[in-house]
Amino acid sequence: MKLTPEPSSHREGVHWTVRMNRRNRSAFYVLLFLAMGSHLLATGAPAWAWAALVLHYLIYPQLAYWRACRSSDQRRAEMHNMDADIVLAGIWLGALGFPLWITFIMCASGCINMVVFHGARGGVRLVVSMAAGIALAAITALPSWHPDTDLRTSLLCMLALGLYLFAFARDGYDRAMAQYQVHAQLRGQFDEIRSLQAQLREQALRDPLTGLFNRRQLDAALAPALRRCREQGTPLSVLLIDIDHFKRINDAHGHAAGDMVLQALARLLLRHARPQDLACRLGGEEFLLVLDDMPVAAAIERAQELRQAFEALRVRSEGEELAATLSCGVAAFPQHADQPQALLACADQALYTAKEQGRNRVVMWAAQAAEGTTAAA
Numbered sequence: 552m553k554l555t556p557e558p559s560s561h562r563e564g565v566h567w568t569v570r571m572n573r574r575n576r577s578a579f580y581v582l583l584f585l586a587m588g589s590h591l592l593a594t595g596a597p598a599w600a601w602a603a604l605v606l607h608y609l610i611y612p613q614l615a616y617w618r619a620c621r622s623s624d625q626r627r628a629e630m631h632n633m634d635a636d637i638v639l640a641g642i643w644l645g646a647l648g649f650p651l652w653i654t655f656i657m658c659a660s661g662c663i664n665m666v667v668f669h670g671a672r673g674g675v676r677l678v679v680s681m682a683a684g685i686a687l688a689a690i691t692a693l694p695s696w697h698p699d700t701d702l703r704t705s706l707l708c709m710l711a712l713g714l715y716l717f718a719f720a721r722d723g724y725d726r727a728m729a730q731y732q733v734h735a736q737l738r739g740q741f742d743e744i745r746s747l748q749a750q751l752r753e754q755a756l757r758d759p760l761t762g763l764f765n766r767r768q769l770d771a772a773l774a775p776a777l778r779r780c781r782e783q784g785t786p787l788s789v790l791l792i793d794i795d796h797f798k799r800i801n802d803a804h805g806h807a808a809g810d811m812v813l814q815a816l817a818r819l820l821l822r823h824a825r826p827q828d829l830a831c832r833l834g835g836e837e838f839l840l841v842l843d844d845m846p847v848a849a850a851i852e853r854a855q856e857l858r859q860a861f862e863a864l865r866v867r868s869e870g871e872e873l874a875a876t877l878s879c880g881v882a883a884f885p886q887h888a889d890q891p892q893a894l895l896a897c898a899d900q901a902l903y904t905a906k907e908q909g910r911n912r913v914v915m916w917a918a919q920a921a922e923g924t925t926a927a928a
């Protein structure tokens with residue numbers, strides 16, 4: 552099962568947070584470098600400030616990436632990098648006297664980063680790390696208050712923040728699209744599994760040769776059908792059908808020809824069955840038709856129709872026309888039995904009688920077979 556790779560995968564052994572933050576950090580820091588440089592230029596900053604600027608905004612992103620890549624837990628290391636970003640930003644803000652636009656973009660970008668990765672707790676983490684940075688700046692000199700930024704610096708800050716937001720939004724879009732694709736694939740596979748399960752369930756209830764229901768389905772369906780008839784006071788009849796001398800067909804024409812005869816009888820049963828009837832192949836050349844809401848007289852009539860239709864049927868196999876007959880035992884609820892196994896046993900005894908009496912006939916079960924009502928051909 553292959554799914555479209557999610558962006559969160561480890562590509563080339565680097566965690567996606569490390570890769571994404573490296574790209575965003577490097578690009579954003581170049582813009583910040585320009586904005587901060589503009590501010591340092593406007594305020595006539597000393598040489599050490601320029602050196603710190605180069606170190607932080609051009610070299611530090613590569614060091615942070617290198618450190619995270621080497622870590623045994625890259626994601627955790629990257630979270631520490633993000634904390635360090637905020638602490639360093641706090642140092643700059645404390646040292647520069649909180650220039651308004653620079654303060655704004657550092658707080659806004661830091662807040663976005665922290666909340667995206669830590670949720671609401673990220674806001675607290677931002678405040679703590681920022682305060683730590685400002686406190687560090689206060690060790691060398693008490694933080695002053697110089698909120699003004701010149702127009703050039705303000706415009707560069709706006710540009711930096713705009714591009715940062717664009718990059719973040721695009722990452723969010725890419726991840727949402729990847730997740731949507733994975734979700735769609737999973738949904739498709741889930742539907743496929745469900746339809747395979749339904750197919751398997753159906754196959755477990757069907758005889759593969761004829762497509763009729765099998766013994767398992769009969770066992771599952773007959774008891775509830777009888778219960779329903781008992782509750783509603785309606786009759787139910789069963790026809791147990793067996794092809795006469797089927798072995799001879801197999802012996803004379805081959806197993807494949809025998810299969811064709813079985814399939815032909817199955818089609819015939821289905822043609823004669825109503826939607827509420829249950830047509831089963833119990834095994835070998837034995838079939839059963841459960842006729843819901845059908846009294847025994849009508850069931851005998853139906854069985855005779857089937858017997859005659861099968862007798863008239865010709866099955867073509869390898870240029871030959873095969874003919875066969877069937878015998879049928881009929882039993883009915885409530886006259887003969889009111890439990891599934893007892894009802895089937897009655898139909899079986901009636902079928903046995905039909906075979907004994909010469910085959911190609913329909914016999915209804917009677918308490919004493921000799922006195923049974925027969926409706927033979």
Ligand SMILES: Nc1nc2c(ncn2[C@@H]2O[C@H](COP(=O)(O)OP(=O)(O)OP(=O)(O)O)[C@@H](O)[C@H]2O)c(=O)[nH]1
Binds near residue numbers: 810813
């Ligand atoms: N072609 C084919 N033959 C099957 C299948 N299942 C069982 N049989 C054959 O059906 C035959 C059943 O033979 P018997 O039980 O002796 O019954 P019969 O020859 O029909 O004789 P009576 O039932 O007494 O009329 C056996 O030869 C089985 O091998 C099947 O799926 N396909």
